[in-house]
Amino acid sequence: MRSLLFGAALLALGSVLAGPALAADKVKIVAAENFYGDLATQIGGDHVDVTSILSNPDDDPHLFESSPSTAKALSSAGIVVYNGADYDPWMDKLLSASTNADRKTIVAADLIGRKSGDNPHLWYDPKTLPAVAAALADELGKRDSANAQTYKANLASFDASFAALTKQAEALKAKYQGTPVTATEPVFGYMAEALGFKMLNYDFQVAIMNDTEPSPSQVAGFEKSLKDGSAKILFYNSQVSDETTKHLLQLARDNKVAVVGVTETEPAGKTIQTWFGGQLKEVGSALDGLTQ
CATH class of the missing domain: 3.40.50.1980 (Nitrogenase molybdenum iron protein domain)
Incomplete structure (x- = not known):
C-alpha cells in the first residue's frame, strides 16, 4: 500500500512539474502594443507565449501607466517588442530597471530609421510591420533552431497577407x-x-x-x-x-x-x-x- 501511495505521489508530482516544463519550452515575448503582440503570435505560433501590455482598445495609450505586473512580465521575457520614437517611453525605463543579458529587444523605430520627434504611429507605415516580422522570425530562429523553418514559413505567410493589404492600398492610391x-x-x-x-x-x-x-x-x-x-x-x-x-x-x-x-x-x-x-x-x- 505504501508503495502504491508513493508511486501515485510521484505521478502527481510529475504532472505538476510537466506543466511548467512544457510552458518553459515556449519563448516568452512581451509586446508593448497588442498589434506587435499579434504579429509575434503570427510568427511564433504555438512555440511562443505572448503578453501584450497595451491591449484594451478602449484605453488611451497616451495615458498608460506601468504597473508591477508589467515589470514582472518584462523581467522573464526572452524577446521584447515595442514601438519607440517616444510613443512608449515607459518601456525604456522598465527595461533599464530590469536587466536581463539574455533578453532581446526589437524596436520598430530603429528598424525603419525613425527617431524622437517623428510621427510615432509607426505601425501605419507600410514598412514597419514587415520589418518587425522579419526581426522576430530571425530572433526566434536563433533561439529555437529546431523550429526555424516554421518561423520562416510563418513569416512568408504574413508577408503574403500583408502584400494583399499593400495592393488594396495601391488600388486606392491609383484612384484617389x-x-x-x-x-x-x-x-x-x-x-x-x-x-x-x-x-x-x-x-x-x-x-x-x-x-x-x-x-x-x-x-x-x-x-x-x-x-x-x-x-x-x-x-x-x-x-x-x-x-x-x-x-x-x-x-x-x-x-x-x-x-x-x-x-x-x-x-x-x-x-x-x-x-x-x-x-x-x-x-x-x-x-x-x-x-x-
Missing part, C-alpha cells in the same frame, strides 16, 4: 491620389501618405497629440477646411473623446465631410490583416460615396 484630407491627430498619417493623400492641418494634429492647445489660427484653419469642403475626409482617433474632437466631428457631419475613425491599438477580435483591411475598405467607401 492627391485627395485633401485632415485628422484630429496624426494617427493614420503614414497610411494617408502611402495612399497619396494631401494632409491638411498637420500642426493642429501635432498639438492635440502632444496635449497642447492648438493656436487660434490653427483652430480657425481646421474649421475652415471642414466648412468649405477642402477636406474630403476627417480621420479621428476613436480612442480619444474630448470636447475638441466632438466639436470637429459634428462640424464635419454638418458640412457633409466623410468621417473615418481609426484606432491606436488593435480592436478586440481583429488581426492586423482584418484591422487594416477594414480601415482601408472604410476609406474607399467614404471616397466612393463622395463621387456618387
Whole structure:
C-alpha cells in the first residue's frame, strides 16, 4: 500500500512539474502594443507565449501607466517588442530597471530609421510591420533552431497577407491620389501618405497629440477646411473623446465631410490583416460615396 501511495505521489508530482516544463519550452515575448503582440503570435505560433501590455482598445495609450505586473512580465521575457520614437517611453525605463543579458529587444523605430520627434504611429507605415516580422522570425530562429523553418514559413505567410493589404492600398492610391484630407491627430498619417493623400492641418494634429492647445489660427484653419469642403475626409482617433474632437466631428457631419475613425491599438477580435483591411475598405467607401 505504501508503495502504491508513493508511486501515485510521484505521478502527481510529475504532472505538476510537466506543466511548467512544457510552458518553459515556449519563448516568452512581451509586446508593448497588442498589434506587435499579434504579429509575434503570427510568427511564433504555438512555440511562443505572448503578453501584450497595451491591449484594451478602449484605453488611451497616451495615458498608460506601468504597473508591477508589467515589470514582472518584462523581467522573464526572452524577446521584447515595442514601438519607440517616444510613443512608449515607459518601456525604456522598465527595461533599464530590469536587466536581463539574455533578453532581446526589437524596436520598430530603429528598424525603419525613425527617431524622437517623428510621427510615432509607426505601425501605419507600410514598412514597419514587415520589418518587425522579419526581426522576430530571425530572433526566434536563433533561439529555437529546431523550429526555424516554421518561423520562416510563418513569416512568408504574413508577408503574403500583408502584400494583399499593400495592393488594396495601391488600388486606392491609383484612384484617389492627391485627395485633401485632415485628422484630429496624426494617427493614420503614414497610411494617408502611402495612399497619396494631401494632409491638411498637420500642426493642429501635432498639438492635440502632444496635449497642447492648438493656436487660434490653427483652430480657425481646421474649421475652415471642414466648412468649405477642402477636406474630403476627417480621420479621428476613436480612442480619444474630448470636447475638441466632438466639436470637429459634428462640424464635419454638418458640412457633409466623410468621417473615418481609426484606432491606436488593435480592436478586440481583429488581426492586423482584418484591422487594416477594414480601415482601408472604410476609406474607399467614404471616397466612393463622395463621387456618387
